[in-house]
Amino acid sequence: xxxxxxxxxxxxxxxxxxxxxxxxxxxxxxxxxxxxxxxxxxxxxxxxxxxxxxxxxxxxxxxxxxxxxxxxxxxxxxxxxxxxxxxxxxxxxxxxxxxxxxxxxxxxxxxxxxxxxxxxxxxxxxxxxxxxxxxxxxxxxxxxxxxxxxxxxxxxxxxxxxxxxxxxxxxxxxxxxxxxxxxxxxxxxxxxx
Numbered sequence: 001x002x003x004x005x006x007x008x009x010x011x012x013x014x015x016x017x018x019x020x021x022x023x024x025x026x027x028x029x030x031x032x033x034x035x036x037x038x039x040x041x042x043x044x045x046x047x048x049x050x051x052x053x054x055x056x057x058x059x060x061x062x063x064x065x066x067x068x069x070x071x072x073x074x075x076x077x078x079x080x081x082x083x084x085x086x087x088x089x090x091x092x093x094x095x096x097x098x099x100x101x102x103x104x105x106x107x108x109x110x111x112x113x114x115x116x117x118x119x120x121x122x123x124x125x126x127x128x129x130x131x132x133x134x135x136x137x138x139x140x141x142x143x144x145x146x147x148x149x150x151x152x153x154x155x156x157x158x159x160x161x162x163x164x165x166x167x168x169x170x171x172x173x174x175x176x177x178x179x180x181x182x183x184x185x186x187x188x189x190x191x192x193x
Contacts, residue, residue: 016057024054049096091131102161130173131155139180150176
C-alpha cells in the first residue's frame with residue numbers, strides 16, 4: 001500500500017505541473033483512483049487522496065501556478081513566493097496518508113462513529129499545528145532546534161491515527177511547547193513615542 005500511495009502522489013504532482021486542478025483531478029480519477037481501490041483502499045479515501053494531491057500540485061515546485069499568479073498580482077518575486085509557500089505547505093502533503101494508511105484514518109473523512117471522527121479530527125489538527133510550528137521554527141517567537149524537533153516529532157505522531165501515537169505525540173508536542181515557553185527570550189525594545 002505505501003509504495004502505491006507514494007507512486008500515486010508523485011504521479012499526481014507531475015500531472016499538476018501542466019494541468020489546472022480540475023483537469024488534474026479528472027485525469028487522476030480515471031487512472032489513479034481505480035488503481036488505489038484495487039490495492040484495497042476504500043473508494044472515498046482513494047478519490048479524496050487524488051483530489052487532495054491535485055490541489056496541492058498548485059503549490060508544488062517547479063511550476064506552482066498559484067504562486068506565480070499571486071506574485072504577478074502583488075508584484076512579488078515568484079520563486080521566493082514559491083519556496084516560502086512550499087515550506088509552509090509541506091506538512092499538508094502528509095495529510096492524505098493519514099486517511100489511507102490506517103483503518104481508523106477514514107474517520108478524518110467523517111466516515112464512522114462520531115467519537116472516533118471527533119478524536120481523529122482534533123488530534124490531526126493538533127498534529128498539523130505542531131508540525132507547522134516545528135517546520136516553520138516559530139511558536140511565540142523563533143524556536144530553537146530542540147524545540148523544533150520535539151514539535152515535529154509530536155506532530156507526526158499526533159497525525160497518525162491511534163491511541164499510542166496520540167499519547168506519544170501529545171507528550172512530545174507538549175514538551176516542545178513547554179520548553180519554548182520556559183526559555184528566556186530577549187524582550188523586544190519598547191516602541192519609542
